[in-house]
Amino acid sequence: MDSGVVWGIVFAVLSCAAYTVAAVAQRRLAVRVARPLTGGRQLAALLRHPLWWVSLLFNGARAGFQVAAVSHAPLTVVQPFGVLVLVFGVPWSARLGGRRVTRAEWRGAAFTAVALGVLLAVTVTDGRGGVLGDTDSAVVGAGTAALLWATAWLAGRARSAAWRSYLLAGAAGVAFGVSSATVKTAVAAVGEAGASGLLHASSLATPVIAVLGLFLAQAAYQGMELGAPLGITTFTNPVSAAVVGVAFMDESYVGGWVGGVAAVVCALLAAYGIRLLTVPRDEDRWRSGLGPVP
Numbered sequence: 285m286d287s288g289v290v291w292g293i294v295f296a297v298l299s300c301a302a303y304t305v306a307a308v309a310q311r312r313l314a315v316r317v318a319r320p321l322t323g324g325r326q327l328a329a330l331l332r333h334p335l336w337w338v339s340l341l342f343n344g345a346r347a348g349f350q351v352a353a354v355s356h357a358p359l360t361v362v363q364p365f366g367v368l369v370l371v372f373g374v375p376w377s378a379r380l381g382g383r384r385v386t387r388a389e390w391r392g393a394a395f396t397a398v399a400l401g402v403l404l405a406v407t408v409t410d411g412r413g414g415v416l417g418d419t420d421s422a423v424v425g426a427g428t429a430a431l432l433w434a435t436a437w438l439a440g441r442a443r444s445a446a447w448r449s450y451l452l453a454g455a456a457g458v459a460f461g462v463s464s465a466t467v468k469t470a471v472a473a474v475g476e477a478g479a480s481g482l483l484h485a486s487s488l489a490t491p492v493i494a495v496l497g498l499f500l501a502q503a504a505y506q507g508m509e510l511g512a513p514l515g516i517t518t519f520t521n522p523v524s525a526a527v528v529g530v531a532f533m534d535e536s537y538v539g540g541w542v543g544g545v546a547a548v549v550c551a552l553l554a555a556y557g558i559r560l561l562t563v564p565r566d567e568d569r570w571r572s573g574l575g576p577v578p
Contacts, residue, residue, distance in 0.1 A: 292357020296365040299349035304372040306342035307501075307514050309335045311377050314505035330502065343498060350464075363404035366518050367397040370511065374561070377510035389511055392560025396515045399554035404522055406543035406550075415469040416486055420532045425489025428462045431455070432496045436503075445507040446562050452504035453513035457520025459497025464521075465528040466490045511561030519554055 313335040330336050353362045374393050378385045385393075416424060432455050439451035466486040473481035481487060504513035529535035537543070 288356045289361060292353045292355075292362055293365070295349045295353035295356065296362045297368065299346050299353055300365055300368040300372065302342045302345040302349060303369050304376065306339040306346060307369065307373050307510060308377050308380065309339040309342065310502050311505045311510045312380060313339065313502065314507075315381070317506075327499075336502075339502070340498065363522055364401045366404055366522070367400045369518060370397050370400070370515060373514055374511045381509070386563070388560045389509075389563060392515075392557040392562075393511060395557030396511075396519075396554050396561060397557075399550040399557060400515070400518055403519070403547055403550040403554065406546045414534055415472045416465060416528075416532055418485060421466065421469055421485035421489065424462060424528060424532060425466060425485055425493065428458065428493055429489070429496065432459055432493070432500065436500060439503075446512070449504045449506075449508040449513045449562075450516060450558075452500050453516035454520050456497045456501035456504060456513075457517040458524040459493050459500060460517070461521040461524030461526075462528055463490055463494045463497065464525050465533065466493065509561075509563040511563065512558050515554065515558045515561055519551075519558075 313330070313333055316333060316335070317329050350362075353365075370393050374389060375385050378389075435451050435455040439448045439455075442448040442451060467490050469486035470481070470484060470490050473484035473487060475481070477484075501513070501517060504517070526535075526537065530537055
C-alpha cells in the first residue's frame with residue numbers, strides 16, 4: 285500500500301476519534317443544559333460551560349485531520365472511515381450516561397454503519413473540479429444560511445423531541461458539508477489574493493456556516509441520546525458536500541446509475557438504523573409523546 289494512502293488512513297482515524305470526543309462532549313453538555321436552545325439564557329449557559337469549549341477544540345482538530353487525510357488519500361478511501369464515529373461514540377456515550385446500549389441500538393448502529401460506509405463510498409465525485417466562483421460563493425453561502433435558519437425555526441416548533449433532533453442534526457450535517465466547500469474556496473482565494481482574499485464571499489460565509497453548524501449539532505442532542513442525531517449528521521455531511529461539488533464546482537458524480545441505486549438502498553437502510561438509534565432520555569420520553577422506546 286502506498287505510504288500516502290497509509291497516512292491518509294491514519295489521519296482519517298484520528299479525525300473520527302476527534303469527532304467522537306467532540307460529539308460525546310456535546311451530548312454530555314446537552315444533559316447539563318437540558319432545555320432546548322431557544323433562549324438567550326440557555327445559550328449563555330452553553331458558552332460558559334467548559335464542555336462547549338472542549339467540543340469546539342476537538343471539532344477543530346477533526347477538521348484539521350480531515351484536511352490532512354484527503355490531502356494524502358482519495359475520498360473513496362477516506363470517507364468510509366466516517367462510520368467509526370458511531371462505532372466509537374454510541375457505547376462510550378451510553379457508558380458515561382450510566383446505562384447499557386440496548387439491542388435495538390446495537391442493531392441500529394450496525395445497520396447505520398454499514399449503510400453509511402457503502403453510501404460514503406458511492407456518493408463521491410471525481411474531485412477534479414475547481415472552487416466556487418464569486419457569484420456561486422454568495423449564492424451558496426446565503427442560501428445555506430437561510431436554509432439553516434429556516435430549519436432551526438421549523439425544528440423549534442416540532443412537538444416531538446425526535447423530529448426536532450432529526451431536523452437539527454440534518455441541518456448541522458448540511459452546514460458541515462457546505463463549509464468544506466467554502467473553506468476550500470476561501471483557502472484558494474487567500475492563496476491567490478493574499479489578505480484581500482479574506483473578504484471573498486466564501487471566506488465570510490465559512491465561519492458563519494460552521495458556527496451555525498456547531499450550535500445546530502449541539503441543539504440536536506437536547507433530549508436525545510447520541511446515536512440518531514450523530515448518524516444523521518454523518519449521513520448529510522458528505523451528501524451535501526457532493527451536491528455542492530457537482531452543482532457549483534464542476535465536479536462529476538462517479539457512481540453512475542448503479543451507485544445511485546446503491547445510494548437509495550443505503551439511505552433507506554440508514555433511516556431504519558437511525559430509527560432504532562432514536563432513544564430520547566428517560567425524562568423526555570413521555571413529555572414528547574413518544575412513549576417508551578425498545
